[in-house]
Amino acid sequence: MTVTDTFRAAAADILGPRGFTCDPELVEPWLTDWRGRYTGKAVGLASPASTDELARFVTLCAAHRIPIVPQGGNSGMSGGATPDESGTSVLLSLRRMDVIRDFDVAAQQITCDAGVVLQTLHETAEEQGLRFPLTLGGKGSATVGGLISTNAGGTQVLRHGTMRAQVLGIEAVLADGEIFSGLVPLKKDNRGFDLKQMLIGSEGTLGIITAATLRLVPQIGERRVAWVGLPSISAARELLLHCEKVASDALEGYEVLPRHCLESVLAHVPTARSPLAGTHAWHALVELVADPGDAGQLDNLVTEVFESAMEHGLLEDAVISTSEGQAEAFWQIRDSISAAERAIGPAMQHDISVPVARMAEFVETAAPQVEKRFPGTRAVGFGHLGDGNIHFHVLAPAGAVRGEWERGDGKAISAFVHDRVTDFGGSLSAEHGIGQMKRDELGRLGDPVALLLMRKVKQALDPQGILNPGKLVPLAPHAATP
């Protein structure tokens, strides 16, 4: 028997027939990321049913030095859950671990396995009059473990924060197979370093998250969604400041998009209709909410926010949802942008953040710079203006060949965009993580002191380098040279 054969036999022994397979038909669907950008190979697919099983399995991997690539819903944006092409890694699915372990309704806390899907979490909370205040497009596949590992964001970050802000406790299996038991649902705990913070956002490179205790918030009593026409993204920023001042905690979401994004959606989504009659250079989607007790006062607040905005000349036109259906239709436009842009042709997508105060200036200067430097392209920025996080997409010139263009000009465009972001003191990954897609760019543009710290932590916690190798942590400078 080869080493691999020995390993496979031992893995099957620990995990059982449902927990370990090398059947290509079962393994292959998970070897490519959902957008089809990355494909890898694997020794096999492990799907443990419990933390204890996983701990024994990781101990086995450590003994055989078999690298482990953890995977949740396989709906990440940066290739972080796809193995490399060497075929030496084992793919580890957390999807079988999908139990809600505990739900303390009074304390508004829920403890669940890493494999619980976001939509299930939403529904479980709603059944008890609560909600989990984070959502995103992939909610039907994204898992709690994946969301924590990537510190996911979404459209409710403005009021509620990213995934990090929702996590009260974590359980994880470490590189040596030991179980870190940090599920204690304590609101305050200063017993030394906050180890769970290291694991959040570490993309499976420091440990494998197996369960988490999450905070919940009360359900929304009512919401109003406004669609606003604006002359510029600077005007959108002014309106945002106005909304924050007048509406305070009632401001649940604030998204922006330029005319081009709206037109793309109207052209490619048959059911979509323009919310406003006129033409505007920019649009803002503003969601205001009331707690169940205050629902009666929401319309007063909405009137106050938008009448005073109108008086101060902060907007060109606005329409406010009068039904839940209309509110949903406005959000549908926002959520259809990526698909509509994809239908037009190839595009390089950049999930970037800059200081909120500088976002308008960034979009107004970087977009024309990109279009000038790469003739025929079109640069559009849309998304979470309230968080200083824009999805900055550069659309290929007409006739560009999908696949070829991304690997050629596309790569140069991304480097150009990341340089501009760095000039603005921004981040080349606001909410999608680093994965394999941005690892080398992080190595190129990251602060050397921070990169060295990351490598030291990685080396300390995973000295054999078996946890999701090749992801997130940039190579040391000497190693990067061919």
Add this chain to the structure above:
Amino acid sequence: MTVTDTFRAAAADILGPRGFTCDPELVEPWLTDWRGRYTGKAVGLASPASTDELARFVTLCAAHRIPIVPQGGNSGMSGGATPDESGTSVLLSLRRMDVIRDFDVAAQQITCDAGVVLQTLHETAEEQGLRFPLTLGGKGSATVGGLISTNAGGTQVLRHGTMRAQVLGIEAVLADGEIFSGLVPLKKDNRGFDLKQMLIGSEGTLGIITAATLRLVPQIGERRVAWVGLPSISAARELLLHCEKVASDALEGYEVLPRHCLESVLAHVPTARSPLAGTHAWHALVELVADPGDAGQLDNLVTEVFESAMEHGLLEDAVISTSEGQAEAFWQIRDSISAAERAIGPAMQHDISVPVARMAEFVETAAPQVEKRFPGTRAVGFGHLGDGNIHFHVLAPAGAVRGEWERGDGKAISAFVHDRVTDFGGSLSAEHGIGQMKRDELGRLGDPVALLLMRKVKQALDPQGILNPGKLVPLAPHAATP
């Protein structure tokens, strides 16, 4: 010249006459913690004026293997800023670094040096119509650096979180003298491990925080403080749930105290008066606030909260402040408990947390257990019930000799209390940190996997062990054996 002499000369050269001294008159006041529990010795007192000066100084310390004990306002609760008695460490004061570097009012963000005092931060924010939402008794001395290093709490955690929740970015000097520049004021940033989270709450053992970018929130429009009489701590918990449900984000604070604490304050603070006419076993202090725009609605909310609480039999009696002076007087009672208890006689103080839902049960069972096991003692719990964080004080029997009692019975009492806390899945340090006071208890009761992780991180970031040695990180098991 001895090694120490060489080091002192080089330190004076880097830091200048105002920045380094060995004059006992200047050094000694800082060698004892403010409560007089810990005293140490030091090679000298370093007071750099800038991050660059500090970086060069740390490089010097690293070359000479001179341990560094960072100190902010010297008002910590766990001896974390006091050197040991060996006299081999240098005391590092951050107090000279007290510049507000940047204040972005629109973005509600402020960047300041580590030595800025909390009260100064409050006043600076207030001048611009904003506030920094964390406060505590030592605000006149506590520094930003100390607050971050200990992840301090206070009386506003319920709504706004601990210090960790206020920190957007950090600058720090690492063990090798390198500067970690993480001040970027980005709301979302997923570039790898969130290194600032490792430094928050690490009590100077992983790096020396030199500056931070902090979030601010709008000023309060108006507040009402209610003083409530209750039959039990379980009743206080029921009322808390009611307030959270009805008042939601308007609930700014929720503190509890037993009758004994109120009586101690009334006996020892001449100006204090009982807010209620009758006698109650427990008392709650409830603060409700409104944003500037909503101030008119606050009285309606207060009426709604307490009328419905009365209807449901959730309280025995209540009085609501009708002036800012009265509100302040209610808080004054709460803030005088520690001093009043100290005036009575020696006490062992325990800053503990358990899951919020179990706090009532903890106090109701642990207090009689302590009093039975240690005859003559009296156990009282008071504080931040909303956070699941109680200050559990055990008062010495009449006639106990201050100093002697703490070292003898006191120690056994603390171990007994910490064992009960551990039985409840709680923490032996909720908000005061570990320092030197609780290091061995953390080693005794901490999860071995977590302790090993802590040691690995410490070893990776400070391999020479020169950053605040003897604090926070429990010794390895073999080292703990004499």
